[in-house]
Amino acid sequence: xxxNDSLLFLMMDNETKIQxxxxxxxxxxxxxxxxxxNVIIKKAQxxxxxxxxxxxxxxxxxxxxxxxxxxxxxxxxSKGENYQGLPWLILDYxxxxxxxNIFAIRTMFWWGNFFSxxxxxxxxxxxxHTNAIINSYEQxxxxxxxxxxxxxxxxxxxxxxxxxxxxxxxxxxxxxxxREKSFIKLAxxxxxxxxxxxxxxxxxNFARIVQCIL
Numbered sequence: 776x777x778x779n780d781s782l783l784f785l786m787m788d789n790e791t792k793i794q795x796x797x798x799x800x801x802x803x804x805x806x807x808x809x810x811x812x813n814v815i816i817k818k819a820q821x822x823x824x825x826x827x828x829x830x831x832x833x834x835x836x837x838x839x840x841x842x843x844x845x846x847x848x849x850x851x852x853s854k855g856e857n858y859q860g861l862p863w864l865i866l867d868y869x870x871x872x873x874x875x876n877i878f879a880i881r882t883m884f885w886w887g888n889f890f891s892x893x894x895x896x897x898x899x900x901x902x903x904h905t906n907a908i909i910n911s912y913e914q915x916x917x918x919x920x921x922x923x924x925x926x927x928x929x930x931x932x933x934x935x936x937x938x939x940x941x942x943x944x945x946x947x948x949x950x951x952x953x954r955e956k957s958f959i960k961l962a963x964x965x966x967x968x969x970x971x972x973x974x975x976x977x978x979x980n981f982a983r984i985v986q987c988i989l
Contacts, residue, residue: 812862816854816862816864816886819864819884820852820854820864822884822970822973822974823852823864823866823882823884824852825974826866826882826973826974826977826978826981827850827852827866827868829974829978829981830850830866830868830880830882830978830981831850831868833978833981833982833985834846834868834869834985837985837989839989840985840988840989841869844871845869845870845871845878846868846869847871848870848871849868850866850867850868850870851866851867851868851870852864852865852866852867853865853867858885858931859932861885861886861887861888862885862886863883863884863885863886863931864883864884865881865882865883865884866881866882866883867879867880867881868880871900873898875897875898875899876897876898876899876900877895877896877897877898877900877928877958878895878896878900879893879894879895879896880892880893880894880895880981880984880985881893881895882977882980882981883931885931888932889933889964889965889966889967890964890965890966890967890969890973890976890977891931891933891962891963891964891965892962892963892965892977892980892981892984893931893960893961893962894959894960894961894962894984894987894988895928895958895959895960896958896959896960897928897957897958897959901957901958901959904959904988905953905954905959907987907988907989908953908959908961908987908988909949909950909953909954911986911987911988912941912946912949912950914983914986914987915941915949915961915987916941916942918963918980918983919940919941919942919963919964920940920941920961920962920963921933921938921939921940921941921961921962921963921964922938922939922940922941922944922949922952922953922959922960922961923937923938923956923958923959923960923961923962924936924937924938924939924952925937925938928958928960933962933964938960938962941961961984961987963980963983965977965980
């Protein structure tokens with residue numbers, strides 16, 4: 776076999792290994808599903824925009840909490856296609872991020888999973904609000920919040936290596952956990968089955984978080 780023929784055969788052989796399943800082929804030939812996905816993402820963004828307006832309106836009642844530098848930066852809705860392979864949107868407000876100090880209340884849409892509301896504190900903001908959070912144990916418990924147990928602070932999933940239900944901790948254990956960890960993340964989920972009520976539920980979660988850090 777000539778050298779060029781061998782190379783051509785090798786290239787053809789490699790191509791035959793890249794195959795689609797029947798299901799994948801059906802999706803490839805169906806544009807409706809990706810167009811529908813785009814519509815859903817747009818509606819999810821509109822939903823978060825409504826939550827954002829509710830948050831802004833509510834925040835005006837608490838200038839002590841929402842004072843500069845926390846509200847110096849405007850609200851932001853970020854989006855991406857690949858958190859664990861799936862599309863996502865995150866509304867951050869209030870939001871302040873630097874290397875040592877974080878104050879953020881984050882509202883997330885994660886395709887195939889849930890909406891979530893998260894309080895994220897570190898540095899001076901953690902120190903400022905630690906006692907109030909510990910004293911709000913019963914509220915976090917009643918409203919089915921989770922607390923982050925992972926050593927890294929940038930994961931959003933609710934797997935057991937990242938979040939633990941507050942209800943699994945005694946008040947004393949919760950207090951120790953909050954004091955000893957270098958950052959605080961407390962989060963609650965809203966299932967997509969509650970889509971029609973999601974603006975209300977996510978806005979209420981925001982208000983609960985604020986009440987727990989006053």
